[in-house]
Amino acid sequence: MNRRTKRRVTTLALLATCGFALAAGDMPDKFTGDPKLETRQISDGGRSPSIVAAADGSVLALRGNMVTVASNGASAKEARKTIDCVWRPLPNSLEGGLLAQRVGLWERNRLWHMLDCEGGYMLAGFESRPGKHPWQGEHVGKWLHAATLAHERTDNAKLGEKLQETVERLLTAQEPNGYLGTYAGKDRFHTIPAAKNWDVWTHRYNLYGLLTYERFHPDDRVVKASEQIADLLIGTFGEGKADITRNGTRSGISSTTVLESIMMLYARTHEERFLKFAEHIVRCGENAPGLRLMGAMLKKEDVSGPGGGKAYQLMANLLGYALLYQHTGDNRYLETVQNGWENIKDHHIYITGGPWSRHRAYNGNKECFALQQDFEPAGAVVETCSTTTWIQLNLHLLELTGLARYAAEAERAVFNALMAAQYQEGIDWCYYTRANEDYREYSPKITCCASSGPRALEMFSRHVIGVVDGGISLASLVPCSAILPQAYGKARIKVTGNYPCGSRVGIRFEEAGGKDFALEFRDPSDARLTAVRINGEDIALQQNHRGFYRISRAWKSGDGIDIDFEYLLKGHIETPKDGPKWVAFSYGPWALAQTIEKGAVVADPFVGKGFQAQAVAEWLESCPPQDGLAPRFRIKNTQIMLVPYCHAGGYQTGSRTYFKF
Numbered sequence: 001m002n003r004r005t006k007r008r009v010t011t012l013a014l015l016a017t018c019g020f021a022l023a024a025g026d027m028p029d030k031f032t033g034d035p036k037l038e039t040r041q042i043s044d045g046g047r048s049p050s051i052v053a054a055a056d057g058s059v060l061a062l063r064g065n066m067v068t069v070a071s072n073g074a075s076a077k078e079a080r081k082t083i084d085c086v087w088r089p090l091p092n093s094l095e096g097g098l099l100a101q102r103v104g105l106w107e108r109n110r111l112w113h114m115l116d117c118e119g120g121y122m123l124a125g126f127e128s129r130p131g132k133h134p135w136q137g138e139h140v141g142k143w144l145h146a147a148t149l150a151h152e153r154t155d156n157a158k159l160g161e162k163l164q165e166t167v168e169r170l171l172t173a174q175e176p177n178g179y180l181g182t183y184a185g186k187d188r189f190h191t192i193p194a195a196k197n198w199d200v201w202t203h204r205y206n207l208y209g210l211l212t213y214e215r216f217h218p219d220d221r222v223v224k225a226s227e228q229i230a231d232l233l234i235g236t237f238g239e240g241k242a243d244i245t246r247n248g249t250r251s252g253i254s255s256t257t258v259l260e261s262i263m264m265l266y267a268r269t270h271e272e273r274f275l276k277f278a279e280h281i282v283r284c285g286e287n288a289p290g291l292r293l294m295g296a297m298l299k300k301e302d303v304s305g306p307g308g309g310k311a312y313q314l315m316a317n318l319l320g321y322a323l324l325y326q327h328t329g330d331n332r333y334l335e336t337v338q339n340g341w342e343n344i345k346d347h348h349i350y351i352t353g354g355p356w357s358r359h360r361a362y363n364g365n366k367e368c369f370a371l372q373q374d375f376e377p378a379g380a381v382v383e384t385c386s387t388t389t390w391i392q393l394n395l396h397l398l399e400l401t402g403l404a405r406y407a408a409e410a411e412r413a414v415f416n417a418l419m420a421a422q423y424q425e426g427i428d429w430c431y432y433t434r435a436n437e438d439y440r441e442y443s444p445k446i447t448c449c450a451s452s453g454p455r456a457l458e459m460f461s462r463h464v465i466g467v468v469d470g471g472i473s474l475a476s477l478v479p480c481s482a483i484l485p486q487a488y489g490k491a492r493i494k495v496t497g498n499y500p501c502g503s504r505v506g507i508r509f510e511e512a513g514g515k516d517f518a519l520e521f522r523d524p525s526d527a528r529l530t531a532v533r534i535n536g537e538d539i540a541l542q543q544n545h546r547g548f549y550r551i552s553r554a555w556k557s558g559d560g561i562d563i564d565f566e567y568l569l570k571g572h573i574e575t576p577k578d579g580p581k582w583v584a585f586s587y588g589p590w591a592l593a594q595t596i597e598k599g600a601v602v603a604d605p606f607v608g609k610g611f612q613a614q615a616v617a618e619w620l621e622s623c624p625p626q627d628g629l630a631p632r633f634r635i636k637n638t639q640i641m642l643v644p645y646c647h648a649g650g651y652q653t654g655s656r657t658y659f660k661f
């Protein structure tokens with residue numbers, strides 16, 4: 001170890017554990033990496049069973065005795081603090097409804113399909129190198145992530161065995177120097193550090209999958225294997241070594257996604273060298289003119305710039321910044337993530353919640369963010385990996401801030417873009433979807449996207465109920481149940497109804513012993529609460545500063561809250577620089593779309609009719625719900641029916657979500 005990187009423990013301090021804020025003067029001015037400038041506080045590892053692991057396996061709620069570590073004996077010029085998650089997910093069971101149906105589809109079908117399909121492709125690249133495809137190695141890490149969360153949900157013993165077997169086989173494939181990719185020796189990241197390949201990417205996902213598994217199934221061998229991977233990366237791309245931004249694609253944005261995985265390893269081990277490496281990756285990125293993600297986001301530039309605007313990977317880098325914020329307390333990391341989120345939300349999201357991308361002269365390819373002026377609903381694609389990472393980014397931000405808007409955006413993406421990409425037999429997924437397309441390209445094949453989508457279903461499901469600010473928080477109103485922690489009297493809470501179908505949700509307390517605490521819920525997106533009753537009595541509620549409705553009282557068995565709401569019909573207009581204006585419609589959290597037959601020629605009902613979005617109700621009429629559940633509208637004076645976007649497409653049908661006018 002370099003003497004400059006040695007640390008000595010100087011102070012023990014017990015810190016507040018939640019919402020810990022830094023004074024402005026505590027912020028480092030530059031990411032110099034100078035150890036003399038660094039003092040940090042690290043936690044005891046968050047290994048206490050009372051600490052709930054983050055549902056996606058990447059953000060931990062850290063608490064306990066904190067240790068201040070001064071660098072190289074230097075006086076503490078500034079402090080870096082571990083930020084506790086504000087909003088922490090609680091284990092829950094889904095109790096029927098659309099989300100449970102879709103999660104079950106994956107857990108009963110594709111989850112098992114992946115183990116044997118395509119000649120054991122998921123592990124073959126490791127066990128018989130070289131692999132056949134440049135990013136063949138990513139799938140096992142993604143599977144371990146999603147399947148670990150599925151096992152937590154189902155407690156399926158057979159799945160537990162398969163998880164363990166998969167991890168064993170992966171560990172066996174690791175080489176003595178830590179290498180755990182699928183490339184031939186001459187092509188590996190440590191033999192050709194400037195290669196434009198996906199070898200670092202594979203290790204990013206192996207770290208992710210292994211560390212997620214290990215969080216629920218403690219195993220020192222898995223930690224050691226992860227450390228060996230990271231040490232090989234450090235030995236190749238660390239301080240004074242090769243530049244990681246010259247590896248991978250688009251100024252290294254594919255390789256710098258490893259930032260999040262390295263921070264997960266730091267969260268698990270608290271080994272200084274991993275945090276130092278993470279910060280080194282940031283510095284390399286900021287020094288690469290084509291990347292500069294943090295610099296661009298802090299200046300509120302558009303996401304179509306950094307790394308060629310590669311949507312999936314740009315958002316995956318932001319996940320790493322979220323963890324850096326959590327483990328350093330440096331607000332600029334959070335600002336980077338939040339500014340990126342704002343830009344994506346305002347300019348790069350279909351009403352389906354899917355981040356759209358489109359190839360233009362100024363970006364890399366069709367998977368890259370394009371300027372909003374280049375919106376085109378049939379030309380722009382949503383990569384399911386992008387939808388997944390957007391959902392993940394929102395869930396991280398919910399954990400770090402407790403703000404309802406992040407839960408709402410995750411939910412919109414799940415109910416619309418994500419569910420549209422999953423075929424309803426449980427195996428097939430779409431790589432790309434488009435808002436307007438005349439069929440959906442479902443496929444049983446192993447693709448990056450088919451391996452990503454289930455992760456989003458699992459992550460979101462684990463975030464429907466949580467703890468925030470001393471109370472219980474419902475981030476979604478989907479039917480679920482949970483047994484609350486000891487601090488809440490171990491009460492059992494049940495959310496009933498059929499959300500997002502229907503217009504009433506119930507919350508029931510069972511086995512509650514009169515403990516006094518707060519319960520909060522988030523109203524559906526684009527909806528109006530019409531009544532909230534406790535045990536039949538109307539109550540008036542105001543949203544709190546995080547966007548939730550909060551009720552404090554002593555809860556007894558049999559207590560119930562009934563929430564009635566009314567979805568609002570809204571029009572959403574896009575006005576690209578060239579070409580027609582477009583309008584799409586939403587009804588509460590549902591994006592609406594017309595089902596299009598493959599190859600059909602469709603008329604434009606609004607062209608030349610003086611359409612105005614402010615008068616949406618004059619153009620649409622409500623019809624009896626589809627199957628008695630999902631909403632339906634007719635465009636007046638036409639036979640065009642609008643249904644939820646996720647129900648609109650199949651192998652022979654597609655969706656028209658945006659209409660010209």
Ligand SMILES: [Zn+2]
Pocket residue numbers: 383384385386431447448449450452
């Ligand atoms: Zn993909």
